[in-house]
Amino acid sequence: MGIQERRTRQKENLRQEILDAAREMFVEEGYDSVSMRKIAERIEYSPTTIYLHFKDKADLFNQLCEETFAKLAERLGALQRRHTDDPLAYLREGLRVYIDFGLKHPNHYTVAFILHPQESCDYNFEDSIGKRAFDYLRTAVMVCVEMKKFRHLDVDTTAQALWAAVHGVTALLIVHTDFPFVAKNRLIDHTIDTMIRGLQS
Amino acid sequence: MGIQERRTRQKENLRQEILDAAREMFVEEGYDSVSMRKIAERIEYSPTTIYLHFKDKADLFNQLCEETFAKLAERLGALQRRHTDDPLAYLREGLRVYIDFGLKHPNHYTVAFILHPQESCDYNFEDSIGKRAFDYLRTAVMVCVEMKKFRHLDVDTTAQALWAAVHGVTALLIVHTDFPFVAKNRLIDHTIDTMIRGLQS
DNA sequence: AGTTTATGATTAACGCCGTTAAGTTAGCTA
DNA sequence: TAGCTAACTTAACGGCGTTAATCATAAACT
Structure with missing residues (x-):
């Protein structure tokens, strides 16, 4: 055989x-x-x-997307294992990891998150690794809410708003290279800080 | 003649x-x-x-981008004229206008903000209408800081962080149609609220 | 062992695409 | 009226994603 x-x-x-x-x-x-x-x-x-x-070019590149999601998920998992104590610090660092990942692999990020749905591929989010990556964010938010680090708010909405914020920074920095941004780290930190501050009690 | x-x-x-x-x-x-x-x-x-x-296809579509920027700038200008009193409400509504504009014209938004730099075009931000649109945001933030609606913070960094946040929501909602988002308005409001709350004293 | 079958891989082609070079034509100028 | 100029077209180049038909070869069967 x-x-x-x-x-x-x-x-x-x-x-x-x-x-x-x-x-x-x-x-x-x-x-x-x-x-x-x-x-x-x-x-x-x-x-x-x-x-x-x-199946076609879209299919090929979507497989690469999944690999990208997997790497990101893996990195977030590693972070989670290091951080059992302070949920707020974990969330903050996770958001940083996300952005850094995007800026370090801009072409991967572009396919996976900026262009994303190469049309005609029978992609199902529910079974995707992308969902796994997102779930790290979701549970991080949930823990923060449960431990009263955040005021009372909807976990899903908050997780998605945080994703929007970090995606926004990442995408802008990758795509709009002609824009006179302030120093990268300054912008990143300020965005994360502002969001987290806005979620606290 | x-x-x-x-x-x-x-x-x-x-x-x-x-x-x-x-x-x-x-x-x-x-x-x-x-x-x-x-x-x-x-x-x-x-x-x-x-x-x-x-000059080429990129050039053609960049001209359309400028038209898009112009329309957005115009809309923000109209808003400004209606809102001389409450700078915070003006900022908040301006952010909403931005997102609504993107969701209402997703293909325009995609070219102008998501794909943006159709390579090889000699595009200069400083002279672009895009800058004018962004300046509305910048001055709105500036006024909020000056009138002590916000804590003491860097105007440029804050304006860019706000742009990142609203761009993030808009881009995600346009591109990731397969993601199980919560209700659109809920997500939009929560993102804007969280950012503004995070900027207040 | 010789024949059939399945499978991996290729060649050739279709109909698109953005773009350029060369040619045509209509209308103004002198 | 002859020549020039600007608008516009035809034809072509090289590339693209993708499909249909074909080939070669190793496996399976009789």
Whole structure:
């Protein structure tokens, strides 16, 4: 029965090779500049081979999105494990981690969060890793509310408002490079501080 | 001397016709789906004619962006004229106007604020209408600080943080249609409230 | 062992796209 | 009326995502 296994293993390898090439090129050149043909050339296969592993370009890049979500979720998980005591500090640092992650991987962030729904992909949020990442934020907020660090407020609404705020900073800093922003860290800290302060009793 | 004038007037007319067609199509179909060829077909000219009026596709759409900025700026100006008394209410409503504007014209907002720098265009923020729109926000914040509605804080940083927050909500609501957001107005109000509350003394 | 079958991969093509270079035409100028 | 100029078009280049048809080869079956 090892033959079938080797086959699927090889197929899986090529699949991963495509993802790796696509990710690398995409990180370097941005979404639009990376074509299926270029990816194919890089991995030394014909363009059509990619379609044996991914439905279309949108599908391929959505898989990369999921990988991005996964990395972010992982980072937030690690943070959570370090921070059992102070829920407010944990939330604050989590928001920072989110923004830093975006600024460190701007092209990934762009695909996953700014452009996101490459149309026609049967993407379901409920089963996605993106949901897992968001849940870290949600529970962080919940704990803050439960421990009376925040005034009484709706957990979902608050989590989403916080996401909006950090997404806003991240997206603006990535996209509007021509805008005369104040120092990055200043802006980031001020945004986070203001939101958290606004949520406290 | 009327001949030259009529010529340039006609040329200007065509230019406006292109802009109108492009805007209309773009609002209907989104950025990527609108091609130079389709625009040309709509106005019943050959595709190359467009290039007599605009450097390239990015240029054309950036002009539309400026128009979008202008409309937003105009709306904010009207608001300012109605609101000489309560600076905090003015700021709050201004933020709401921004978000509503984005949600009402999602495709415009997408080009102007989410995708924005169609590469290779020699766009200069300092001379743009976008700056004018942003200045409304800046001065609104300044007034709030001067009238002690806010605690002592940096005007630029605060204005940018507020922009980040409202951009965040707007962009998320437009782009992440698959996310299970709470009711729109609830999220919008909560985000604005939280930020403003965080800025108060 | 020879034949069929399945599977991975390719070639060729379709119909788009943005953009440029060369050509045409209509109307003003001298 | 001849020449020039500006508006506009035709034709083409190179690239794109994607599909249909084809090929090669290794596995399975008789």
